[in-house]
Amino acid sequence: MAAKMSFLLCLMQGVRCGDWNVSVPETVEVMAGSLLTLPCVRCGDWSVSVPQTVEVMAGSLLTLPCVFEIPSQFEKDLNSKCITKWESKEPSTSRSKLMAAIKTTGDVTKKNCTTTFDNLCPHHSDTYYFRLECSNPLVWSFKDTLVNLVVKDSPKDTRVSASPSGPVPENTAVTLTCSSDANPPVKNYTWYRADGHQETVIGTGRVLTIKASTVSRFFFCKAGNDLGDGRSESYEVDVQFPPQILLPSGCTKTADQLNCSCQSTGNPSPSLHWYLDGQHVNQSGKFVVSTDSSNDKHVRSIITVNQPLERNLSTLVCRSFNHLGTSSLRFNINNLQISAECKDPVLLLVLVIKSATLLGLGCVLVFFIRALNKHYNSRSQITNRTITSAAAGNRQTGAEDEVLNTPDDSIYYNNIELSTLS
Structure with a gap:
């Protein structure tokens, strides 16, 4: 957001030489990238001139004007290797130092501590003071002069x-x-x-x-x-909640296999166990149990019983449990019809695929039979036409003989009939 830059400048208060005092405007509001200019009267003691309050939008580039003064006996210690810092008034806070892309744009050797801060965030809002550190006796914190930085967002x-x-x-x-x-x-x-x-x-x-x-x-x-x-x-x-058995859960039964599916939800994730006639079912050659989980709260188990007709089965129970409770679903095996409707989607898909395969084979067989019949009918028609043509020729010859030999009528009639039959 672009904010109109405004300066609320007050008349500079006179700095008394020999005291640790400073001349500052009370409040400055700036927009991103703005440069503040601040005059300062220098004198021969510890003093710094900075705005008392600066308000800026988050993400802005702020150039904070700053000039300072030191006692004359430290002038010889001021050099280009001196470091300028801005530290929080409350050093116990997590933002005791303002380190947001700090760049000192002023010439320290000329007692100019103007500093640029980039990409300021709301958590940088705090009250700071200026500190000068040189690799010699010149080290000083100007704690009597504070800057209240307000970052809006x-x-x-x-x-x-x-x-x-x-x-x-x-x-x-x-x-x-x-x-x-x-x-x-x-x-x-x-x-x-x-x-x-x-x-x-x-x-x-x-x-x-x-x-x-x-x-x-x-x-x-x-x-x-x-x-x-x-x-x-x-x-x-x-x-968290106790287990619940979900639909679809059901069985399908054939002469060779019994397939049952059980789905449950719960938090913590429940465990699923199968019980056949009251006995816990373990994985074996006659019992195949597979379990999978779609997420941390849902679990699904399928049991396959091979050759169920050879066993005296009565009831099959799916039991789901966690530490909050249990839930069970009982399947009455004796009431299941062979090839009964499968309510489980996976088992239903298997039956559909098998049915579609058989239907496809049946269609191919019907097409093949029809092709054979068509071929056989075509050959029969050709044979009938040949026989009919031969019979017609024999009738024509007989007629001519009848005209020439009228007295032997019955003889030629018999010849035509015999010829036709032969």
């Missing part, structure tokens, strides 16, 4: 914290707190519940208390001030 680093912060049982009260770094301070907080792609406003204020639920677990907040808004990442409340 919209809310940044917006985040959600929870109490209690770890896994909580379902229906437990959880307190959510929204925090953000902003200057000026945050004016309003808004809370949202995230349900997939849908976001619903559920409250306002920095603190929100909710009831832990397996249905709604994701929340985020927005913090706003006069310069803009900041949004937090989604926060997931880690809700």
Whole structure:
């Protein structure tokens, strides 16, 4: 954001030589990249001239004007190797030194401590003093003259914290707190519940208390001030709950195999075990058990029983458990019909593929039979035409003979019939 540069300059107060005093304007507001100019009256004792307050937008380039004076006996120690620093009034804070891309643009040998700060952030807002360090007796902190640096910005680093912060049982009260770094301070907080792609406003204020639920677990907040808004990442409340058996869970039975599927969800992730006629089923040649997990809360298990008709089976139980409880699903094996409808998607897919394969083979066989019939009919028609043509020729010859030999009518008639039959 570009802000109009304005200077609120006061008349310089006279510096009394021999005291540690300074001449400064009270407040200066600058825009990014602006250069402040500050006159200073030099005298022969420890003094520094800097603005008392500087306000700047985050990310700005700030050039802070600074001139200083030292006692005459230290003039010989002032050289180009001297270092200028800006340190916090409260050294116990994490930002005891202002180190944001510091570059001294003034000539220290001429007692000019003008400094440039790049990419300032809100956490740089603090009260600082100037310090001069040379590799000799000339070392001094001008603690009596302070600069109040105010870095303005919209809310940044917006985040959600929870109490209690770890896994909580379902229906437990959880307190959510929204925090953000902003200057000026945050004016309003808004809370949202995230349900997939849908976001619903559920409250306002920095603190929100909710009831832990397996249905709604994701929340985020927005913090706003006069310069803009900041949004937090989604926060997931880690809700623990006992296992639940999910649909689809079911069985399919053939003459050779019994296939059953069981799905469960829980937090912590549940374990799945199979029990056949009350006995725990272990992996063997007659029992094949496979288990997989799609995430840390869902688990799925499939059991295959080979040659089920040779066994006196009655009930099969899928049991899911974690430390919060158990859940079971009982399958009545005796009531299952052979080749019954498969309710499990994977088993259903296998049956569909097998059915499609058999159907395809049937279609190929029908096409082949039809092709053979067509070929056979074509050859039959050719043969019939040949026989018909021969018979017609015989009838024509007989007619001519009848005209020439009328008395032997019956003889030629018999010849025609015999010829036709032959």
